[in-house]
Amino acid sequence: MRFSKRLTLLASSALVAGGIGFFSFKTDDRFFEIARNLDIYATLFKELNLYYVDEVNPNRMVKTSIDAMLKALDPYTNFFAEDEIEDYMTMTTGRYNGIGALIGQRQGKSIVLMVYEGTPAEKSGLQIGDEVLKVDGVDLKTRKDRDGGPLDPGKLLKGQNNTAVKLTVSRYGQKAPLELSVIRDVVKMTNVPYYGMVSDEVGYIDLKDFTATASREVRTAYQELKGKGMKKLILDVRENPGGLLNMAIDISNIFIPKDSEVVTTKGKVTEWNKTYTAMNPPLDLDIPIVVLTNSHSASAAEIVSGVIQDYDRGVLIGQRTYGKGLVQTTRELSFNTKLKITTAKYYIPSGRCIQAIDYSHRNADGSVGKIPDSLKTAFKTKAGRVVYDGGGVLPDIVVEAQTPSPVALSLTNKGLIFDYAVKYRHEHASIKPAREFRLTDAEYTEFAKWLGDKEYDYTTQVEKDLGTLEASAKKEKYFDQIQDQLKSLKTKMSHSKDADLNTFKPELKTLLEQEIAGHYYLQKGIKEASFATDPEMKAALDLFKDMNRYGTILKGK
Incomplete structure (x- = not known):
C-alpha cells in the first residue's frame, strides 16, 4: 500500500x-x-x-x-x-500529461483499446479500434526502442501540456490513413469511473482505485446520488488493487463515526507503528450499504471492506478478497530512483490481519483459495459476529465467481469480441442507451457467421482431463484395456465450435453487448451494459428488497 x-x-x-x-x-x-x-x-x-x-x-x-x-x-x-x-x-497520483487513451499491442499492431471520457483523445475524434501507425511521424512498426524492442506508443504520446502530437491512424472501413492532431493536457485517471442510480432507491458507486483524489470523488458521488433520492448504497470495490492508506481511512470515515479506529500498522520499526482513526464527521451513519468484493479487491479496498464489516456497517457480497495486508513505504534512492518497500502489516478494527498466510502461492485467478481452519483465528465484529483472519476478507454472502466457457475465453483472448465490436460500431451510427441495448438473435447469427473463417480453436477442460487420463493409462499399462472406452469418450466430448456458439449463446451475447456498448459510451457504457447480468449486483438488489434479512445478517443471526 x-x-x-x-x-x-x-x-x-x-x-x-x-x-x-x-x-x-x-x-x-x-x-x-x-x-x-x-x-x-x-x-x-x-x-x-x-x-x-x-x-x-x-x-x-x-x-x-x-x-x-x-x-x-x-x-x-x-x-x-x-x-x-x-x-x-x-500510479500514485492518477495524473499524467498526455492524451487519455489506452493503447495495447495486438498481433504486432498498436490498437486503441479505450478512449477516456473528456480527454484530448476523445475530443480529437480518436476511436476505440483505431490502429496507431505513426506518432509525430515515427513509424511504430519499424522504429525500435534503445534496447531493440518495440516502441511504447504511450511514452511518445506523453509530453508537455498544450503541445500538439500528430497521430496517423488506420480506421476500420477507411481506405486511407487519418491524420489527427491532439493537444496534450493533464489527464486524470478517475478513481470512480462510474456512479448512478440503479433503481429508484439504490445508488451505485464503482470505486476502482485509491489515488490522491479517491475520497473526494466518493464523497461527490455520494452527495449527488443522495440528491437524486438514494436511500440505499452499493459500493463496488471489485477489481480494485488498492492505493494510498490515507484514502482508505478517509473513505471509511464517510460511513463510521469520527475517532473510530480504522487501521493499525505494525512492523519491525516500532517507532512507525500507529493506529489511524477517522478524523472527520461522517456523511452518513445510517444508510444501508452493500459492498461488492472479489478476489482482485486488494489492500486499501480490503481495509474499506473490512472496516464496513467489522463495524457491522454494511453487508459484503461477492468473493473472498485478495489478501494483501502489507504496508509499503516509498524510499528515495540515488540518481532519482525509488524503492517501494514493505515495512509493516496492517490490522483492521476487529484485530485481524487480512494478509494471506502464503502470498507466494495463489490460485490461477489470484485468489488465496481455501484456508485450513487450523490456520485461522477467530475475531469478532462490533456486534459480536465471528470473522476470521488468514487470507482476505470473506463476504457475508458468497457469490461463486463465474467461470468463463472455453469458447468465450478463446474469442476474448484472440480479440474477436473486440474486433466484431469495431465492425458493429462502423456499421451502426448509434445504439440504444447501454442499459437497454441488446443484440437481436439475427445479429448474433451474423456474428456466428462472421466467425466462420476466424481462427479461435481451444481445448476444453474435459478434453484436457481425457488427455491426462490417457497418458496415465499408458504409463501404468492400463491403456490397452480402456482404449476403446477412451476413444468413445473423446468422440462424444470433442467440442464443436458451432455447437458451443449455440450452447454458450447467452454468455457470448452478454460479452458482445458490453464490448459494443463500450465502443459507443466508453467506460460508463461497459458498466451500465453489465447491470442486467451481473450476479453480485443482482444479489445486492435482492438483499435490499428484503431488509429483514439485511438486518439479520448484521446481527449475526
Missing part, C-alpha cells in the same frame, strides 16, 4: 534516527557481510562488462538483478529506475 506524503515523511525521519537504516540490533558482522557481498557484486559486474562476448547494457543488467533480488522477498517490494519515475507518479 502506498503512503501519503505525510506518512512517507514520518517513515523517513524514523529511518534517519535509526542510523542509515541498519538500526541498533545490527552487528559488526552484518556490516561486514553486506560490504563483502556488495564488493563481490561490483567485481562481478566489472568482469562481465570487460569480457562478456556481447555488449552489456548496464541499466538493464542492474535493473534485472535488483528485480530478481526483491522477488525473493515479497511481490510488493519494487525498485523504480529513473526512466520509470513518471509511471510511478501516475
Whole structure:
C-alpha cells in the first residue's frame, strides 16, 4: 500500500534516527557481510562488462538483478529506475500529461483499446479500434526502442501540456490513413469511473482505485446520488488493487463515526507503528450499504471492506478478497530512483490481519483459495459476529465467481469480441442507451457467421482431463484395456465450435453487448451494459428488497 506524503515523511525521519537504516540490533558482522557481498557484486559486474562476448547494457543488467533480488522477498517490494519515475507518479497520483487513451499491442499492431471520457483523445475524434501507425511521424512498426524492442506508443504520446502530437491512424472501413492532431493536457485517471442510480432507491458507486483524489470523488458521488433520492448504497470495490492508506481511512470515515479506529500498522520499526482513526464527521451513519468484493479487491479496498464489516456497517457480497495486508513505504534512492518497500502489516478494527498466510502461492485467478481452519483465528465484529483472519476478507454472502466457457475465453483472448465490436460500431451510427441495448438473435447469427473463417480453436477442460487420463493409462499399462472406452469418450466430448456458439449463446451475447456498448459510451457504457447480468449486483438488489434479512445478517443471526 502506498503512503501519503505525510506518512512517507514520518517513515523517513524514523529511518534517519535509526542510523542509515541498519538500526541498533545490527552487528559488526552484518556490516561486514553486506560490504563483502556488495564488493563481490561490483567485481562481478566489472568482469562481465570487460569480457562478456556481447555488449552489456548496464541499466538493464542492474535493473534485472535488483528485480530478481526483491522477488525473493515479497511481490510488493519494487525498485523504480529513473526512466520509470513518471509511471510511478501516475500510479500514485492518477495524473499524467498526455492524451487519455489506452493503447495495447495486438498481433504486432498498436490498437486503441479505450478512449477516456473528456480527454484530448476523445475530443480529437480518436476511436476505440483505431490502429496507431505513426506518432509525430515515427513509424511504430519499424522504429525500435534503445534496447531493440518495440516502441511504447504511450511514452511518445506523453509530453508537455498544450503541445500538439500528430497521430496517423488506420480506421476500420477507411481506405486511407487519418491524420489527427491532439493537444496534450493533464489527464486524470478517475478513481470512480462510474456512479448512478440503479433503481429508484439504490445508488451505485464503482470505486476502482485509491489515488490522491479517491475520497473526494466518493464523497461527490455520494452527495449527488443522495440528491437524486438514494436511500440505499452499493459500493463496488471489485477489481480494485488498492492505493494510498490515507484514502482508505478517509473513505471509511464517510460511513463510521469520527475517532473510530480504522487501521493499525505494525512492523519491525516500532517507532512507525500507529493506529489511524477517522478524523472527520461522517456523511452518513445510517444508510444501508452493500459492498461488492472479489478476489482482485486488494489492500486499501480490503481495509474499506473490512472496516464496513467489522463495524457491522454494511453487508459484503461477492468473493473472498485478495489478501494483501502489507504496508509499503516509498524510499528515495540515488540518481532519482525509488524503492517501494514493505515495512509493516496492517490490522483492521476487529484485530485481524487480512494478509494471506502464503502470498507466494495463489490460485490461477489470484485468489488465496481455501484456508485450513487450523490456520485461522477467530475475531469478532462490533456486534459480536465471528470473522476470521488468514487470507482476505470473506463476504457475508458468497457469490461463486463465474467461470468463463472455453469458447468465450478463446474469442476474448484472440480479440474477436473486440474486433466484431469495431465492425458493429462502423456499421451502426448509434445504439440504444447501454442499459437497454441488446443484440437481436439475427445479429448474433451474423456474428456466428462472421466467425466462420476466424481462427479461435481451444481445448476444453474435459478434453484436457481425457488427455491426462490417457497418458496415465499408458504409463501404468492400463491403456490397452480402456482404449476403446477412451476413444468413445473423446468422440462424444470433442467440442464443436458451432455447437458451443449455440450452447454458450447467452454468455457470448452478454460479452458482445458490453464490448459494443463500450465502443459507443466508453467506460460508463461497459458498466451500465453489465447491470442486467451481473450476479453480485443482482444479489445486492435482492438483499435490499428484503431488509429483514439485511438486518439479520448484521446481527449475526
